[in-house]
Amino acid sequence: MTRRAAVRELLEEHGRTRAGEAGIRMELSAAGLRPAFDERALHTAAELGLPKTPGGLARLVDAEDLPKLAAALVRAGLS
Numbered sequence: 001m002t003r004r005a006a007v008r009e010l011l012e013e014h015g016r017t018r019a020g021e022a023g024i025r026m027e028l029s030a031a032g033l034r035p036a037f038d039e040r041a042l043h044t045a046a047e048l049g050l051p052k053t054p055g056g057l058a059r060l061v062d063a064e065d066l067p068k069l070a071a072a073l074v075r076a077g078l079s
Contacts, residue, residue: 006048010072041070044077 037045037054046052051060061069 006050010048010069010076013072013076037066037070038074040077041073044073048073048076 037057042052042054042057045057051057057069057073058066
């Protein structure tokens with residue numbers, strides 16, 4: 001599976017929200033109100049074999065999808 005395919009699958013699988021503090025953080029990230037990739041998102045990306053840096057992750061999606069990717073990575077880390 002290519003990295004882009006893995007990212008697409010991640011976004012599709014973890015597209016719903018969760019309640020609580022983590023849910024709030026994800027929604028803020030999805031709205032672009034926080035830095036796109038926090039420590040939790042980067043940790044999950046590394047676990048999934050994706051790039052470990054914000055720049056590396058940013059090259060996988062269009063700029064407008066960065067907050068969605070960050071939120072999906074956090075959701076995946078909570079699963």
